[in-house]
Amino acid sequence: MESRRPSSVLLLLVLLAAPLMVASAGPSSPTAFLEDDVVLGAVARLGKGANASGRGGARCDVDVDISAVVGGPSRERGASGWKEEIAGLAGRPEMAAWLRRVRRRIHERPELAYEEVETSRLVREELEGMGVSFRYPLARTGLVATIGTGRPPVVALRADMDALPIQGTVKLLFQPAEESGAGAKRMIEDGALEGVEAIFAVHVSHQHPTSVVGSRTGPLLAGCGFFKAQILARRAGADPVLAASSTIISLQSLVSREADPLDSQVVSVAMVNGSFSLGGDPAAPLVLGGTFRAFSNASFYTLRRRIEEVMTLQPRVHGCEASVDFFENQSFYPPTVNHPRMYAHVKATARALLGDAGYRDVPPMMGAEDFSFYSQAVPAGFYYVGVRNETLGSVHTGHSPYFMIDEDVLPTGAAVHAAIAERYLAGGAERDGDPRSPEQEP
Known part of the structure; x- marks a missing residue:
């Protein structure tokens, strides 16, 4: 009788980038194969968030005939049956939750070529939890897992797991004396922008709801x-x-x-x-x-x-x-002007990360920022991230003695700021469209 248990190995391949190549199948192969009446073990931790440390994970509620996927008697079903079966497995809520969890763990620890130690370990733990045999190591950190009957035909699926190195350099400018003292000007005079071709900055705003990003092209601050x-x-x-x-x-x-x-x-x-x-x-x-x-x-x-x-x-x-x-060495700040291409990059990144509702164009303000000195020196993008939360009382301007922030904004602000730098280095600013915004059309 054919066993009916859940399988996630093929979906795991979508997430995990381990080099997978199937060895020649045969009776003497050291890699264990699954017989016709044996299917993959359950994904042990669906919905629980923990990795297995051994084989033979717990059963779960997803039932699928894996022989339709890896080969066996069910391959002779109707021409369209396999579509519903695979789509049904991938579409289960618990499977989607597991896929998201694994994907996030992979991207929490990006590793370069031949340094994929943690990612390779994650692959092995997930395979062990599903009762899938594998051969390790190959090419230092790679592995080969094998599923199916062990008989021809044999097909291989390859995924790579090494991350791209950052193509470029990120400078982190920790600047003093923004409120007064023209700290940005002195940072520039001391060489902070040497070699820099673009710069970005974020400021909290009590005018926008928590985690909503706002900016505009051209003059933003007076x-x-x-x-x-x-x-x-x-x-x-x-x-x-x-x-x-x-x-x-x-x-x-x-x-x-x-x-x-x-x-x-x-x-x-x-x-x-x-x-x-x-x-x-x-x-x-x-x-x-x-x-x-x-x-x-x-x-x-x-x-x-x-x-x-x-x-x-x-x-x-x-x-x-x-x-x-005029106190020009202390509190004399020119206008803060966003470069059209840097503005477009901030907008595109925020919308990609937060969705359309997470970004809004904002009107210019008569407030001032010494970031303006940077914007005079190199193409710049300045933006706000909202902290307004009336329930918490986060409604006061940053210069108010009652100022506070909704700290739920912190993960969003960190993610957007990091993504802006990462996507810029990856060429995102070049792909974000015509450098002229609609507001600048003649």
Whole structure:
């Protein structure tokens, strides 16, 4: 009577890349063959997640006539019966779960040529658990497993298991002083980008749901500069307060009267400090301070030049003089601009890994990042990964004292960041389409 027990050896070949080649079959062959009325042992751990350490694993609920697969009396069934049988075996939920588990274990430990120690061990453990005999080692880490009757015809199935080495180099830039101090600029000055042809960075965002990736092509974050001016009276009757007031009004007109209304820019005076009118030292300067922002390098540097002109020239009308500091070695960040091809690569990688719902294009923000210095030096891709989870209270901006993150984002962020580098080295950035996005079409 024909035994009916589960078989996964042929499906295992889809996952495991061990070199499989069947030796010549015959009575004296050292490799054990399965007779007509014997089928492969059960996959011992279906649904349990553990590997067997010996032969003859436990039975499971999948029933299949393996002779239809490896040869035997059932080969003479109807012409289409074998299709349903193999498809039925591969489609069982418990079989699919086992296949996924084995595949993931293989890819957790990629090994190069002749170093496939762990992968080869995994192959042997799975074969032992199914009661399949094998010959090991061949070619150092390879093996040969044999199933079937031992009689002709004999067919071989080959799978390779060595991983590809990383084709290139990944530099990991652990940078200080992002919040202030222009750490990226100093990293570049000290050679951090030597030989680098592309760079990527990720930042958490409370605006997007946990594990959703967001980015955009072109300007993503504004350039940000700070200024501090000191106004001094230079003649009798000069009023630094009046000079400061006139200067502030003139600064506000830079955006309203000079900037393209479709090119977002900001100039804000956020500090006015003068004490001499309240009994202080009349020689003490009146201090103005503020910030300016823009999304293009041209607008950003034009705005900087015009602010300096207004702040140094306008006080002269009122008998005063002024000096201005832009803190360009501390907190002067140009716009962060995503290269079209790097943006496309981030988008394609995130969608491939997370699905379409796991990625979204996002609008530009007036916030700033010193990653902008890198984006000026080499093609760059900056993106966000969401941490917003209202149930946990992860809803506050990163500069809030109440800021926290939904830590479920960590595996996603790590996977996406690693995949972006790996796929770039594998040529993914070249395959991600036309470097021009729809937004840049004329």
